[in-house]
Amino acid sequence: MYNKFYKYRWQYLMILPGVILLFLFSYIPMAGIQVAFKDFQIGTSIWNSAWVGFGNFSFLEDPQFLTVVQNTLYISVLKFIFGFPAPILLALLINEVTRPVFKRFVQSVSYLPHFFSWIVVAYILQSFLTLDGGLVNQFIGKAGGEPVFFLGSTEWFRPMVVFSGLWKETGWNTILYLAAITTIDPQLYESAKVEGAGKLAQIRHITLPGIMPTISIVLILSIPSLITVGMDQIYPLMNSANQSVADVLDTYILRNGLQQGYFGMATAVGLLSSLISLTLVVSTNQLSRKLNGEGLW
Amino acid sequence: MKASRGEKIAEYIIVALLALLCISVLYPFLYMLAISLNDGADAAKGGVYLWPRNFTLINYEIVLGNETIRHSYLITVGRTVIGTIGGLLVTLLVAFGLSYRGLPLRSTILSYILLTMLFSGGLVPFYIQLNHLGLINTFWVYILPGLFSVWNMFVMLKFIQGIPEALVESAELDGAGPVRILMQIIVPLSKPMLAALGLFTAVGHWNDWFAGAFFVTKQDLIPVQTFLQQLLSAQDLSAVLGSNNNQEALARSSQMKNITLMSIKMAVVMVSALPILCVYPFLQKYFVKGVLLGSVKG
Numbered sequence: 139m140y141n142k143f144y145k146y147r148w149q150y151l152m153i154l155p156g157v158i159l160l161f162l163f164s165y166i167p168m169a170g171i172q173v174a175f176k177d178f179q180i181g182t183s184i185w186n187s188a189w190v191g192f193g194n195f196s197f198l199e200d201p202q203f204l205t206v207v208q209n210t211l212y213i214s215v216l217k218f219i220f221g222f223p224a225p226i227l228l229a230l231l232i233n234e235v236t237r238p239v240f241k242r243f244v245q246s247v248s249y250l251p252h253f254f255s256w257i258v259v260a261y262i263l264q265s266f267l268t269l270d271g272g273l274v275n276q277f278i279g280k281a282g283g284e285p286v287f288f289l290g291s292t293e294w295f296r297p298m299v300v301f302s303g304l305w306k307e308t309g310w311n312t313i314l315y316l317a318a319i320t321t322i323d324p325q326l327y328e329s330a331k332v333e334g335a336g337k338l339a340q341i342r343h344i345t346l347p348g349i350m351p352t353i354s355i356v357l358i359l360s361i362p363s364l365i366t367v368g369m370d371q372i373y374p375l376m377n378s379a380n381q382s383v384a385d386v387l388d389t390y391i392l393r394n395g396l397q398q399g400y401f402g403m404a405t406a407v408g409l410l411s412s413l414i415s416l417t418l419v420v421s422t423n424q425l426s427r428k429l430n431g432e433g434l435w
Numbered sequence: 436m437k438a439s440r441g442e443k444i445a446e447y448i449i450v451a452l453l454a455l456l457c458i459s460v461l462y463p464f465l466y467m468l469a470i471s472l473n474d475g476a477d478a479a480k481g482g483v484y485l486w487p488r489n490f491t492l493i494n495y496e497i498v499l500g501n502e503t504i505r506h507s508y509l510i511t512v513g514r515t516v517i518g519t520i521g522g523l524l525v526t527l528l529v530a531f532g533l534s535y536r537g538l539p540l541r542s543t544i545l546s547y548i549l550l551t552m553l554f555s556g557g558l559v560p561f562y563i564q565l566n567h568l569g570l571i572n573t574f575w576v577y578i579l580p581g582l583f584s585v586w587n588m589f590v591m592l593k594f595i596q597g598i599p600e601a602l603v604e605s606a607e608l609d610g611a612g613p614v615r616i617l618m619q620i621i622v623p624l625s626k627p628m629l630a631a632l633g634l635f636t637a638v639g640h641w642n643d644w645f646a647g648a649f650f651v652t653k654q655d656l657i658p659v660q661t662f663l664q665q666l667l668s669a670q671d672l673s674a675v676l677g678s679n680n681n682q683e684a685l686a687r688s689s690q691m692k693n694i695t696l697m698s699i700k701m702a703v704v705m706v707s708a709l710p711i712l713c714v715y716p717f718l719q720k721y722f723v724k725g726v727l728l729g730s731v732k733g
Contacts, residue, residue, distance in 0.1 A: 142539050148613040149532040153544060156529035159583040163564065164551040170560030180566060228456075234449050246719060247457040253711050255642035257663045261704045262463040264667070265470065271697060273466065276481045305459065313726050337442055370645070374667060388558075395559040396649050408557025416554050 229315035248309025290379035475695035631725020
């Protein structure tokens, strides 16, 4: 027994840093969830803090919390409805391009925004949409219209989030679909042409079925993220004017936890959302097993 | 092959649509570049769309002369280099160790690792732990928590498992130990994978503003993106001019009144985004490969 472990001593030594890092930065925070049921102040010990039962869950009665949940679902569902089909469409369009140089150019350019931070994207929006001197409002002004305060209005916030999300990630998300398309047997297209099938018929009967497995995997993988709207995108665009529609679970936790020091309450919110996403991941896996014959793990 | 009239038209429409898409990506950068290279007061009058009308470098002089920005650049470069090299090292070592199928307790360790992908303590307990470890307000808060990426490790593990076992076995027969096998067989064969993962890690470090905004309060520890984030909602120029030590630029006070917050902001964005724009063309071949390898089902 000892010999068996000794034989692999180098391997254990290599794995050890990863095990320690996960223990420090994943497992101890998991144990820290008890803060959700305790009266904890920063600077004191978690273990010595007093238990308060479900006292920290009083946010469930907070009407503002209900709004936050609604905002989260609203934004994530909107992003999904537009964000899921967009890369499929774009991949189909790119695939129709016959000139290889142009094709590669389009791909390179459309991947590019993925590599910039949401902060940079927020600046791009600001430079185009701001009231004083923003390009869009300059045009609206020239056309004789009233300037629109895109960045500080409740009705423009959601379109802004959806649009910037599409702009940043659609190109990048085509990679998988384009790769799936290249694995389709070209002979299928040849024989379809012989039988007189037009381009649209070829897309419908060959390309789409060919990438269907990829589509279903991407669909399954995106279900668990349905209740999380990235802080990364929302926070830079949020301000006091649009907060009523922009406030999502992540920003709510951040504000109440790190910024205002309601650690117990913010942890309780986090725990609830972690549990929901865990449920989503596990049930998604079950679903995938049923549909695909194999799960994600 | 002869295309019908309808198909020809469709092709033109597709090319036009895709060209439009490319413009929508490239134009914002050209626009911001033009604004940043233009006299601020002049740009505010409108009409600068593609080329600077009243060319000036004053915005860049002010931005690059700003002590805070220069320092934040140093922090960003430092964390990107250290974080990427360290992250690749830890990820590679763990993946290689776990690639030995005969390793006792292997599946236990794998589940220990996998569990962290399913459930987490959330932001607040994570913050409390960082505070407990004394990492808040230190440079290492950028490095240590992200040193081991479970996701990258699984991608790497899958890649190593794809390397023919015969290679490793014959090296073992020659008396090579695991360290030698790693250095002389695995690393050379994994170069494209390491390049892709390294690129993603580096971009992640370069673009991260969150840690700098919430885990750090010392202004001399913030990275460029956090500086950008603070400047985003700034209402006046004091955020940029406050710690400016470029006296020469400031001394030209006749120009000072022509500087606007917007033109300065655009210059800061360009300064933070240019490195990515510059390395992007060279790294492209790696990341497509990386994504595809990483998405292999399993």
